[in-house]
Amino acid sequence: MADHAHIVIGGGISGLASAHYSLHAGVDTLLLEASERPGGCIHSSHFEALNDFWVEAGGHTCFNSYGNLLGIMEQIDLLKLTTAKEKKSYKLWSKGKRSGILSALHIFELITALPGLFRVKKAGKTVAEYYGKVLGQKNYQALFSPAFRSVVCQDADDFPAEALFRKKPRRKDVLRAFTMPSGLADIPSAIATQPGFNVRYGAQVHRISAANQGEGIRVELQDGTHLSCERVTLAVPPDVARTLLSEAVPEAAKAIAGVGVAEIDTLVLVFERSKLKVEEIAGLISVDGAFLSAVSRDFLPDDRYRGFAFHFPGGQLSETEREQAACRAIDASVDDIVAKAQVHNRLPALRRDHMERIQALDSALASGQIAVTGNWFLGVSIEDCVTRSRSEHERLFGAVPTAPVAQ
Ligand SMILES: Cc1cc2nc3c(=O)[nH]c(=O)nc-3n(C[C@H](O)[C@H](O)[C@H](O)COP(=O)(O)OP(=O)(O)OC[C@H]3O[C@@H](n4cnc5c(N)ncnc54)[C@H](O)[C@@H]3O)c2cc1C
Known part of the structure; x- marks a missing residue:
């Protein structure tokens, strides 16, 4: 007998959605997440010492076109907490100056x-x-x-x-663009703490393979322990998926061999509102700066603090250089930083032939018990992740019920 009917590997929104769907289908499911928190790229950095002020270090906006995500939120009674974002403009950062788009x-x-x-x-x-x-x-x-x-x-x-930008139908009963009261991380956190949701943190998987007769798939963890299950969903970045598939479904691993990953060093900075002169902005689009982009917390203004997440290409600058580059772009002094956080984000680097690679991957997976989801199928948005998770769930377990299932 296998330990679980279904193991999901990776606790970003893709894995959480997969585990949510199978929990609600009555399947015994365990989610294994390498880090100590759910959400992956959805990561609201909280600063307890600053009245729990928070800044989005990853995903920052959901839309009323995110139908599958909204469906899950509805099932766990989360829609009532959606919070409007104040409209602010993005500015360009070019030649050392901010300007209007x-x-x-x-x-x-x-x-x-x-x-x-x-x-x-x-x-x-x-x-x-x-x-x-x-x-x-x-x-x-x-x-x-x-x-x-x-x-x-x-x-x-x-x-x-x-x-990039797939058109999706909008739900008129939901805010057009929204966040949550304590940041978007409220969503992964609510999915992972719903009754019956079985998740293990600090559980990095390093190998999956065929198990002994009648035990399905063997899942080996970095700490030397192993589990078995009948079905597995991989919800990890493409390079990790390739490694995990290499023994279990070599053809699938081969199909995604060329899919790259961009490493992103995110620097979150918080200032006293009174110390900053820069106008309220949604964020910065960098034309020639050291950073790629910046997103501010001005969409939900706080009386006392302002915060920004600056996204830099991974591994290129020291922490001091990043702080200096970020402060220059918002006319701030490094001495005025009251709190900061460093977060590492990873996003897929997709190329022209990507859709053919996905077709080859899907053909290799078609008749098996392994599903693969993530932000590298339909697109990188949160809804693209949930949509892929739903279709992979339906391939392994059948149609998703439309009404909430009683716990
Ligand atoms: C800076 C930034 C801003 C963004 N803004 C938006 C936005 O505003 N709106 C929007 O819709 N989208 C946005 N996105 C995109 C969106 O947030 C991501 O594409 C999505 O959250 C990715 O989810 P995922 O579960 O596929 O992958 P991830 O979030 O990368 O999750 C993968 C998880 O797998 C775990 N893992 C990896 N290897 C293993 C292993 N071996 N064993 C166990 N666990 C493992 C990781 O720890 C991680 O938790 C943004 C992304 C970034 C980085």
Whole structure:
């Protein structure tokens, strides 16, 4: 007998959604997460000493088009806590100055290029090829390439155009863009603490393989222990998935051999409101700065503090250099930092042929008991993760029930 019917590896939103769906389908499920908290890239940094002021160090906004995520939130009674974000503008950071986004726009070129939106197909094109055509080359170079880079925290020019901004239906009964009272991390935390949800933290998986007769799949942890299960869902970044699949489904591992990962060093800084002169902003899109982008906490203003998360390319600058670069961009003094946090984020680096790789992966997985989900299938947004988790759940366990199941 296997230890569990289903083991989910990885406790970001993809793994949490997978485990949520199987829990609600009545399947005995265990989630194994390497770190000490749920949420992965959804990470609201809290500062207890500052009245529990928080800043988003990763994902910061959910939308009313996130239908599958909203479905899960509804099941655990979380929709009532969605919190409106105040509208603030993003600014460009270029040549050592902040400026309005419109200042970089070539209006005439935009007007002449825009009809391409109805003609040019996204499929098979990179972001640079597609958006260069429908927005104009000058606009793309001056504004949209840096803006897309700031969305995916890495150069987005070679991303498949299909993986950026998929149109999804909106729910009119939900706030258009929302956060949660203590940050988006309220969502993973509520999923992981619902009754019956079985999760183990500090559980890094390093190998999966066929188990003994009748025991299904063997899952080995870094600490030397192992578990067995009938079905496994991998909800980890592509490089980790490749390693874990290499023995269990070598064809699947081969299919995703070239999928890269961007490493991102995120620096969260908090200041006394009274010490900062910079106007309230949604964040910064960096054109030529040392950082890729910055997101502020100004969308939910606090009387006393202001906070920012600056995202830097991984491993390139020292902590001091990062602090200096960040403070320069918001006219702040390093001496005025009242709290800070360092967070490491990882996002997939997708390329033009990505959709073919996913097709090959899906064919290799088709008749087996292993599912793979994450932010590297439909796109990187939180909803893309949940949507993939749902379809993989349905492949292994059948359709997701629409009404909440009593606990
Ligand atoms: C800075 C930033 C801003 C973003 N902003 C937004 C936004 O505003 N809106 C939006 O929709 N999306 C946003 N995103 C994207 C979105 O947050 C992510 O794509 C999504 O949260 C990824 O979820 P995931 O579960 O697929 O992967 P991850 O969050 O990366 O989770 C993977 C988990 O697997 C665990 N793990 C890894 N290896 C192992 C192992 N061997 N054993 C066990 N566990 C393991 C990791 O510890 C991690 O918890 C943002 C992302 C970043 C980085």
